Amino acid sequence: MNQSQLIKSLKPKYKEFKVSLFLLKKNRLTKMALYGVVLLVLIAIIVPILLPSAQHIDQDANPQQKLLQPSLRHPFGTDELGRDVFKRVLLGTRISLQTALIAVGMALLIGVPLGAVAGYFGGFLDEIIMRFTDIFLGFPPLLLAIAIASFLGPNLRNAMLAIAISWWPWYTRIVRGQAVSLKERQFIKASKAIGSPPRKIIFKHIIPNCVAPVIVQASMDIGGVILTIAALSFLGLGAQAPAPEWGLMVSTSRNYFLNAWWYSVFPGLAIFFTVLVFNLLGDGLREILDPKTRKN
Amino acid sequence: GGNNNGIGGADQMDIVYYAYNAEPILNWDPSVMFSNGVIILNNVYETLLRFDPDTKEFEGILATDYSQSEDGLTWTFNLREGVKFHDGTDFNAEAVKFSIDRTIEMEKGASYIWSAVEKINVVNDYTVEFKLSYPAPLNLIASSPYAAFIMSPSAVQNNGDEWFEQANEAGTGPYKLESSSMGDEVILAKYDDYWNGWEGEHFDKAIVKKVSETSSRRQLIEKGEADITHNLPAEDVEALKNVQNVEVLSLPSFTNLFGFFNTEKAPLDNVKVRKALAYAFPYDDVVNYAAGGYAEQSRGAIPKGHWGRGDDLFQYSKDLDKAKSLLDEAGINQGELKLLLTYMSGDEAEKKAAELYKAELSKIGVELEIRAMPWESQWEMAMDTNAQNRQDILMMYWWPDTSSPYSWLYSLYHTEEDILFNLAYYYNEDFDEIIDNAYALSGEDLDASEQEFIRAQEILIKDSPSIFMFDKEDVWILNSSLKGFKPNPAYPLVVYFYDCYRK
């Protein structure tokens, strides 16, 4: 594709983008959520670079300064070992976002193709894949993650893995549902009539048409995953001290929370804020990407 | 006590409420129980003797007195008469023989403390004789907090061994079990026929309840709902000191914290490296902040207040320069050393100590990964036959099963064929010999034995197979209306409810 072709082929995308932007503007809550997400991403990227001492976070322990009240020096106070809670909450952003993204990414990688294949081929293959998914969906949410994480051993990597393992079936289900209805769509029939092989149909027609619901689900799931990671850490199944992971911080702060409210409040608020923002974004995206809203 | 059992009189009822941080009891079998259950069973059952570490005296409980033969191989106990088990049967020498034999035969829990016992003879109804295969301090053993309880033979014979597991008891203690809901809550009620009688002021009932959140325990005691609790963060303790109706009591416990090096794995097989690591440990910070000041840096392996502790033993102190130069000597460059430390999940003090240690090590270019693990997993890892797969440093508390230095030195540093608790994998024949002899001696001459135990610790300090972190203090938080409570560190966290009353 030469350059002018490229530019031309981008133009309609730009228009789509404009539509989204319009809908976004209309939806104030979603717009704010988007700013929130951008802010969080910026924090996650920039803070570890900007803070020269971020590499030496291990050395931050300064127990003489423990559990100091919020002040100008320590806007969120200090923790039980005299570390600055503000700094740790900021640094925790990266951990949470990164793990959530990876976990959701892994779940997508497993779930989406499986769902597309099951939905498109149907029959026996569908039956097998979907029964298998049913089994995973047979666990109440979070429970499988708890079980896996507790058996794999507590660390963040395992927590991520556990979440991915317990999360993919949701995507399989969504994508399969889409695929089944798409399969009946005439453009897929047309493609079949042309003689396209199943592989092409799945990757060119089915998966791209599942993008919207999957994106909506994924953006909401990022919130859910962050909450889950925090919960796992809270149960001692996630991040390990002294990592500045929010759930772990809340878990630790439990012991001090009658003396040092700030130590519990701020990491908890950070979780709340982040999850809220992603949930609102997902909610908004659902409306924005909904073909019904989009049609006109 | 002036009890008032009316429905309206709930507040006047003489109840003592002990808020405990974990399940008060998991195993009701007095021969087997080897954990939290001490706090319950020591109120329900009794042992022949009770050891007072302050005076180093043995108080007769079910035995009135005892004697020992010249060679230290025969011990004779005269038993108290007129004692009744909770099932109504009489306590006698048969019961003692039955109980100890049962414990030995079951080979569970702490039964090994009786390993020196060859035979138990019933001399007459109220005299019992222990024949030993080698000299051992049977008075200490018989006053052990675990595996030394005397139970009703008829109860066991009538009901079978499983009976205990369904939360039943057949002891002689002042309190009997009223109800228990799994491990969470145990209610004890006074045993009317207790041999020591109920003269004076006592509680009718005692409640021991699991309250795992520290904040909850603190709030319960602050609001006067609970009478006793322990294991609160230092910050809470500080705050509680200023609360009017709360009293704080701290005293040495016999629990101390170790950091065992994996001496079988390079470079920790090099004593210089181990010393360097011992010099990098922030003892003061750990004592002050991890243990909240309720601790003292260890001097050797035996905790403060326990006999066998050497008051003049050498103590490492934090000296990063020294640590660095020792590492240089051992040929280890900055940033080269990466170590894994494991500690028991859920233990705040261990966690904080590990984090503080990590911070110090980071300053001398040693990267420490710290990992919280359930005790069993941690232990499993330490027992791996391949030294490379084990953790480099393992944090562990030790407390005595019998009040002897041997409990520490033998279990933790004696050569072992299969690894059990020698988690530093320390092998030193000289050391083994010294402590074996010292143990045998302790039955006869406690002072001589003490000197030998101290000598053994000098070797340990030189070889530095572990960091001697701190000796823990027990901190008790009491409702100030609670009187008569006297903690005994030989019986960890036990509250003898019989001694307590309210004023």
Added chain:
Amino acid sequence: MSERPYLHIKDLKINFVSYEGEKTVLNIDEIKINKGEAYGIIGESGTGKTVLALSILQLLEMPPGKIVSGQILLEGDDLLKKTQRQMQKEIRGKKISMIFQDPMSTLNPVFTVGEQMIKVIEENQKLDRKQAYKKAVEMINTVKLADAERVMNKYPHELSGGQRQRVIIALALSCGAEFIIADEPTRNLDVTIQAGILKLIKNLQRNLNVTVLFIANNPGLISATCDNAGVLYKGEIIEKGTTREILRNPQHPYTFTLLNAIPKNKDTKIDLSKVIPPNDGEEIKEGCIYYNRCLKKQESCKKQQKLLNVKDTHYVKCSLFREGVNNEQ
């Protein structure tokens, strides 16, 4: 026509707000419907037929919809001035009710036909349940559904498309409304069923004297059913009059083209020169809305257009009419 029309729509302008900004979807100068007549509206898909129907009942979603100006007078009473509550209490179901485009989705799937009918009757005619039931059976018989009692106990999904459409008509009638808006009531039905429905509606109008606003996208449908009709194009009535006048003597180029574009048979080829618009890409902002596609456009078309009287009741919104161009057709 000095007599006051039953329904009188005046200068109704409705916009929709979207990402492209505001767009006018309805811009009607005037529609007059007399009591007891059947009035037809024809127009392509998307010209605003449904919007018109919904706005009469104030059921249009707002936003995105927006009423810019105008009046909808029902017996002289402006419906647009009424609140939702008033509409519900006085108008909807009482005076006007509507038959929706899609018989498949107009019935509530979770209630039986009977329940739905009874509720509507109870609500609008203040009858008790028993009487309402009787009335419902009666209504079902009116729309020529056999076995009324059995139909009453069925859920919508158990009925065929034709049966459903009849039930919907029965529902619309059972309110006791004197004015029924039928929004393409046969669009999704088979021709053989369509015929029945058309007859039914016509008979209702004739026999029960209900006023009918019949919306269709196919001129064939209104020819036998409606007395008067209007042609809707991009939200504007561009021609109106008696059905006969419009179909036999179309004056607007659009109407003309529309009628010409219907294929007849193999031997009468469609004269594409009378259908395909000039592709000169010329667009105007004001003036005639048909300008771009008009085969006869002239300078005068760029001006604002007005409804012009052709003859009697026949009006057309095309400046060419005055200039006599249209008459040559």
Added chain:
Amino acid sequence: MSSNILEIKNLKKYFPIKSGFFSKVSAYVKAVDGVSINIKKGEVLGLVGESGCGKTTLVNTVLNLIEPTEGEVIFDGKEMFTLNKKDLRDIRKYIQIVFQDPFWSLNPRMLVKDIIGEPLDVQAGMNSLEIVPKVEELLEMVGLPKEGVYKYPHEFSGGQRQRIAIARALALMPKLVVLDEPTSSIDVLSQAQILDLLGKLKEKFDLTYILISHDLSVVSYMSDKIAVMYLGKIVEYGDSRKIFENPKHPYTQALFAAIPDINTERIEDIATLEGNVPSAINPPKGCRFHTRCPKAMDICSKDEPKLITLSDGRSAACHLMK
């Protein structure tokens, strides 16, 4: 007969209705039940009938998009159902289909270039650079500006979208094009243009069409031959003009009479067929139409009439024809 491009012989398609725990097949929807038709090269066959009578199923089966239950289809001398996968793919080049709904027959997430280019990519193995000029050519052929290459389907009107679908169908120069209600969701003006375009393309490329529609005016306008279907069967088949002038089968007659046009002045002129189409699961015994037939006789409920060829060359399946 050698000029037949497509021969359909006794084609049946039964959809199994599964029920019971082990998904036992308890009944069949006899969507197509023994259809035989021949289509000559260059001919337009119009297929009419009520909704659900099996028109779509018939063509889908012919195209082997769904498995046939029974019967044979010979396309250009080759037996379609015995072909292996590769040969089937090859033959698909020559048969194309245009669907009813122009919105859903085009993938909304693909550019026109990729939509029309798909067959070129799949069948001709062209790369992106070769495809674009070819697509532009095709767009111009169906009367769309070539700037449309880089647009999405939703940027086009219904009629335009249908042109795109036609362009895609023609990309591989097929011999037979199936048009499944190609104009039923677009307005009459666009319809006129599409019909005209289809006619022109047919001349130009010597195409054969199968045209499905329930709009009789469209069928009469386009077709050379007409097949009237009722409940999975052909009830009348023959020359389009003859059938329109003089329908023989009572169903055909009823169908034609039910359609109002702008010349219908009185509602009474519209004929109604009483009752609904019976279920294709349990079609009535005898003549399938007898339950609704105004001229039904006793025999109609017993014997199923065969499709017999009448003197004027068309055929009908009715006992009255004897």
Added chain:
Amino acid sequence: MKNYIIKRILLGILVLLGVIAITFFLTRVIPSNPAAQWVGPRATQEQINKATIELGLDKPLYVQFGKYLKDLFQGNLGNSLRTKQPVVKELKTYIPPTLELVFFSTILAIIIGIPLGLNSARKKDQPLDHFCRFFSVGAVSLPTFWVALFLQLIFFRWLSLLPLGGQLDTRIKLLYEVPHYTGLLLFDSLIDGNFTIFFDALKHMLLPAITISLYPIGLVARMTRSALLEIIGEDYIKAARSYGLKEKLVMWKYALKNSLGTTITVLALSVGYTLVNTFLVEAIFSWPGIGSYIATAVMSLDYPAIMGVTLFSACAYIVLNLIADIIVALDPRVRV
């Protein structure tokens, strides 16, 4: 329909078997030696070896699985490594309090969540909707365990209104015969007519139930809102309005009933959430349920206990979903 139900039940059983298999094999990847745990700390190698054989851990995996399944069918989940008690027996005491909590929270979720969603949908894009949406999204974004801490702080420490934790006041427990028929305290005390216990139990339940129900409230509200929005846009709602039906009737009867299918399904899901949320907060509220139980089990890697709770929760969840599906399938008024 009958067939569908049978099929659905058999499918549920299949899923259950799968769940059992997964939990079983999960436990076999644990790095710790269950036998060592069984004999407890400070045990000898010999004791451990003996326990290994006793627990059948020396046998091949499939044999172990076979035995596990067999035991399971006999209602035996093995013994807890920590307490040595049969897990089934422990579950029996821990499940009722949790069920009670879950039940109570679900009721809260229904009576708060549905009206919230409904009003939100009714006033779409108006301030009320924004508020409801923010509230419901907020409710699902809150870390439960964190909320628990603060509710305690407010209602116990500051306001002295509600108890800190536990299921019943200890003193009340000593003074009254605590009834035990079903294990559901509220229910049992009502049977007994003992209102002192009833109200005390209610007081104790309030904080944990509110904490746990936050997520389901949000979930139910959100789902109800979106289901209703979809339904409100349908022709049949417009039609109902065009017939002049009252707004109340249209919303509360017509629309809500149509969304019932979604609501029932969501409720099943939300019970799943409450069930698992108990894992996070029961310990905080010293609630003697399976949540506290599993939290301790996780800390000490008591795998038979973890497995027991996992299996129970999964079973409950599967059955619940099954029931929801069957209700949705059975009732033609809900089936769409």
